Amino acid sequence: MALYLTYRPQTFNAVVGQTHIVRTLQNALKDNRIGHAYLFTGPRGTGKTSIARILAKAANCLAPVVTETGFEPCDQCHSCTSIARGSAMDIVEIDAASNTGVDNIRDLREKISFRPTELRYKVYIIDEVHMLSKGAFNALLKTLEEPPDHAIFILATTEPYEVPATIVSRCQRYDFRFLQHREIVEQLQKIAESEHTALEDTAADFIAQLSHGALRDALSLLEQIMSYQRGTITRDDIKTALGILDQSQISSFFALLGAGKTGEAILAVHRLAGQGQDMGQFIKSCIEYGRQVLLSQLSGKAYLDLLNISAEDKQAIQEDKKLMDSAKLLAFMKNLLEVKNQLRKSDNPLVPVELALLQSFQETARNVAVSASPAAAVSTPAQDPAQPQEDTQQPVPFSAPGKKESSFAEKIKRKHAEAETVPDAPSAHTVKEETIIQKWNQILDAAKPHNHSVAAFLKGGTPRTIDPEGRLVIEFQYSFHKEQIEKRLNKSIVEDAIFEVCGQRVPITCLLVAKAGKPTAPAAQKSLPGAGNTADPKQTSDESPGISVDDALKMFGGKVV
Ligand SMILES: [Zn+2]
Structure with a gap:
């Protein structure tokens, strides 16, 4: 069984982080103030469904453990054990993202008035609730307007803004947070110990850093590494197991790009691929590194102080800030994010990477020509009416005369035209x-x-x-x-x-x-x-052709600075 399932918390006390939520729920249970509808929002892998299940257990437990500070399910009575096994008929988990979501809600409407068969409360846990259709939301709303006393609804979502306000307003809302670095490190150490695996401190630090505050991701990574390496796990083991490059390698790759040596950068990528480097991981490393350089350009040392990385790595980022201006870097990052999505579908993973490199540095040449200075392009979105809408998203013609690297681009294009024939597309730019x-x-x-x-x-x-x-x-x-x-x-x-x-x-x-x-x-x-x-002109109004600090923040979820 997957580590995150094996070590899924069974009591409030075992939950990692989210103390603001756990405490409030325990107090409500103690005072017998159980709500009929809860909305759990927050990033994936932060404990929403785990806490939903514990709440279902606590509300139904026949012998809860009540102390001065807490309220816990006993985890031993018939209710607790049947819920933990997943065999309790009165606990219904619905994945709204699946095709059966709508049917389930219809079914729910029909059965909700019947009393629970064996437990005190019927508990409906609806995961990814924002994915429900309009019809299903309407059905759910009718139920939430007059919930029977024996029912508890726990709706979980990563996208609270896509849940209709009429639903949200009928729920007690709890916002889950990303877990802190320290919380993830401690949990990793605890689980490694239970699995008789020694995890070096720097290794636990590194996994926590890679998991970006999602405990489930951290445990999946740990599991992946444990299947590769038994005994003591070091930071280097993680790099090898996951195909993560040293920051110095990524940094020298960025240096080539910063110096305008796009051709050499492409050769460097080919060499890495020849050595068996996974391109997906390479792109991830580039995105992570580019983000660190970009954010330190925008916010300086204050941002670097927030990072859990070594002093040498911080020093390197400081120096790499000068390699590439923000506009260039941002254009490159945007293309890398695109590549990340295309990689899975591409037969040859090198192709999207090469195209991103060429596109980024050709686009930059054009963007710089449009705005007076790179700094201006970063601080204000381009408003030039002469620039066509959605400019940055249109394919760049490889044969455009006078563009930097165009002859190299031609060669690459020809090479791939020989290797891959696009079905029924004599010219890629004339689709009618x-x-x-x-x-x-x-x-x-x-x-x-x-x-x-x-x-x-x-x-x-x-x-x-x-x-x-x-x-x-x-x-x-x-x-x-x-x-x-x-x-x-x-x-x-x-x-x-x-x-x-x-x-x-x-x-x-x-x-x-x-x-x-x-x-x-x-x-x-x-x-x-x-x-x-x-x-309707509104339909595309959210797509700005320029690049700005806002774009950068949006790209990173706006949570860092
Ligand atoms: Zn119990």
Whole structure:
């Protein structure tokens, strides 16, 4: 069994961190003030479902242990043991992210009025509740408006802003936090000891650093390393097991890029790949390092003081700050984040990495030309009306004359054109609306493996035309379908599917149309060439072509500075 399941806390006392939540819940249980609806929000891997289960146990325990400061389930009575085993009929766990989520809510509505079969309370734990459909939310809302005395709802989500306000307002809300570095280190040491494994302090530190405050991630990493190395685990063992490069290696890679030696940087990547370096891990290391350099550029020493890294590594970051200006670095980071998502789908992991390198440094040349100085590009989003919208997201033509490294880019492009033939795409930059419309069924099929429901929602739409901004206009008759596809993540699944089938990334925009206007034959579809012009301008207003400190913060979740 996975470590995080084996060591899942069974009592409030065993929970790591989240003391503000544990204490409040214990006090409520002691005073017999059990709420009927709870909303647990916070990052993944921070204990939401674990605490939900302990709460379910504590509320149902036949012999709770009540002390001056606490309230604990006994963990021995019939209720506690059946809940811990997962065999209690009255505890229902629903994963809203799964396809059965809607059915489960309907089922819940029907059965909620029946009394629990064996426990005191029926407890419904709905994980990833933000994924419920509008219909399911409405059904849930009706239940929450008049909850029966014997029911407790615990809704958990990583995205509280996607939960309707009407639901949130009926719940007691608890915000879970990232765990502190020290809390994760202590738990790692405790578990390593139980597993008869010696974990060096610097190694525990390193795992905690890699897990970014999510205990579940830390335990998964520990497990991965333990399967590779028995006995004593050192920091170097972790690097080897996970394919993590030394900071000095990443730093010299950044130095090449900073000096404009893109070609040499690409060769360095090839050498690493030749040595068996995992590209996914390489990209992760680059993102982490680039982020540290960027944030120390923006906030100086104060930021470095927050990092749990060695003095030499801090010194190196200080020096690397001068290697690359923020605008260049930010453009590169954005592309790296893209690459991270593309890697899984690429047959040759080197291709997306190479393209990111070329794209970043060509884009930078153009961005610098647009703004007077790199510093200006960082402090204010570019407002130049001459610059087309979504500029940074459009493919950069490799053959653009006069661009730095263009001859090298040509070579790379030719090399990959020989190695990989993109199906039915004679030129990657001329995909036409007819092609997309013809291949729409293939695109639907391509989206399916990534997310079944996205493919289903997409079926509710019809591709119409490519608007003057180069976006594919998809018309929907139902706003629900349109809203689902407009979610950032879903949008990118659709764009990836178009890329897979047509060999080019075409941004999409969604449009709501009245039912009567729907042409039935593909031939009629061309009769609406201007459909894109009527698109709501608000739909793309959140996509800024420039780069700013705000962008940087958004990219990192805005939690560091
Ligand atoms: Zn009990």
